[in-house]
Amino acid sequence: MLNLGLEGTMLFGALAGYLATLASGTPWLGLGGGLVAGAACGAVLALLMVVVRADQIVTGLAFTLFAGSATTYLFEQSYAIGQAPPRIPSLSMAPLVVIVLVVLAAVWFLLTRTTAGLVLSAAGEAPEAVDALGYRIPRVRSLATVAGSALAGLAGAMLVCGPLGLFVQNVTAGRGWVALALVVFARWRPGRAVAGALLFGLCDAAQLRLQGTATEIPYEVFLALPYVVTLLALMVRARRSGTPAALAVPFVRGGT
Amino acid sequence: MRSSSGPRRRRHALLAATVATVLLVLAGCGDAGRRDTAPADAAAASAGPRLAIVYYPQFRDGSWGEAALTGAQKLEDAGVIADFAVQENVNPGADAVRALRSFAEQGYNPIVAHSFNYGDDVKQVAAEFPNTIFAYAGGFGDVAANVADYSQPFWEATYLEGILGAGVTQGGSVAGAGGFDIPVCRAMYNAYLDGAKLVRPDTTGSFVAIGDWSDVQRAKEAALGQADQGATMFVGCGQGPTFGQIEAATERGAVANGYTGDMSGLSGQVLASFTWNLDKVFAPMVADVVAGKVNPTRYYEVGMTDDAMDVVINPAWRDRIPADVMATYEQKLADIRGGALTVPMNTQ
16 A cells, blocks of 8 residues: 555545644544544545555555645634634643654554564565455455544644644645655664654754854755765665565456 | 455445545635635626635634735725735646636736746746736746836834834844755844844844745754854744744744734734835736736835834833833834835845
8 A cells, every 4th residue: 555645644634633622622532633624535545545546656645635735624614714723732742752662662562573574564565365365355454544544633633732732724844755765765664764764853943943043054064964864874775675575556356 | 255355346436536525525615715706797797896816824823824814804994905816835837827817717817926936937927818917926026028026125014013122131142944945034133133233233133944835843943053042133044944944933932024914913022023014015016907008017026114024012012122222113114114214125
């Protein structure tokens, strides 16, 4: 499964997190809202990509474009013109870090220490073999899409319900795409993905601070820094990509 | 197996088509900005010109987009234009060309493309409709035939905000930020610094390009970095950078400033904002259409002398600004309004 709807799912999660926090006054419920919205996005994506077997690249891109418009429209319903959109109570960094560590541990354990994780990995590598063992590939892939999307929705909600505390149009600003690149960068390993995210975030935070100090260097160099580092890391580790063999290939029983 | 998979596949195709249709319909709802009314009857057509505005993010952003919307509304309420239409979520390129052409075909004139990024699209469509003014927010006098440009002299306002900023802070530097390091953003930052130096001559500052006009989280991160280096006054260029600065200022007890809209409602740390009264910018365009001065058109250089901008001090701060600082501010405001003082566009 290649889920290019990740950015859109994060946007929906961010909006759900914002609206749920606004309605309940509790940012924790906002995170729950993001999780649920993400799972709902995952269900739609799984329906299109797994059940209907629509082209995964086109579906994901279309979903992300749709999310950009839909979240803007829904967000505009929460305030009137000439009036500032309401602010929401927000969480500090510490609980967010705990959530990341808990999710990382859970995903790592699921993928590497359980049969379900093995089946999931195999469903991306050799779906025929998994099918022959009696597992239903569409079910495995659908569940994986829903679960992954729920986490993406949670990520969007964490952005909004975290220290930021507000929603704006396109608040995720491409973070979903960075996440997709990080998965490739991390060769589909959760621990490495988090490490890669930290590296990327570190470079980004550093470049924003360096810009203010070294004025003789063109600022574009600093803006490119996180991406240059990511590319370099990819080149260094390019020997073995770890890309699942059946990535973005719909499964048809008895098909080729 | 084969015989049963046939109808099943058809059912799946039908399901896919249905879902796709629903998605398309919902996506259409996102385009809610379109406010096309029924084709004007003869009476309405003679009532005055009709203004159209094209924009690519959302209009209701409390800033740049909303300024255009409220400006057009003011002209309609005043009876200067018969009617106006707006369309948002129009990406520069093929989408914009289509939207601009469609408005021109419907008889809208002038047509405003409310972003710097529409330059090429406007020039392309303008050649097809020589009797329609196509104005875009170039901001540097990029005028040719019926392609007009309108200025954004925001540095006039940030100069005044800088006086207030240095007046209410005990020390510390100026933190500027923009989506990118473009001339208008630089000039806004430099003017703010100049204003601050009127009160505290030794004031220094730094400017950061965020790399995105909407990434609030990244802008906040940049602003926190500047605060760590001693910044106490924030001046932002673009909604994302400004919203991020306001968040950071709120966290650190620094002062921030609103951008092209009154942002006092966002935080108690917003000291002042400037509004962009685009009715003052659109009005001369409309007047030129009425007078037939469409081709060649001109650079609509409209600033504080024409009331195209106002500095709005957050009511929560009004009593906390020292009297001498307020006097300097009032004096400079009067000088700029009266034309005695021209704030230079310093892009260095």
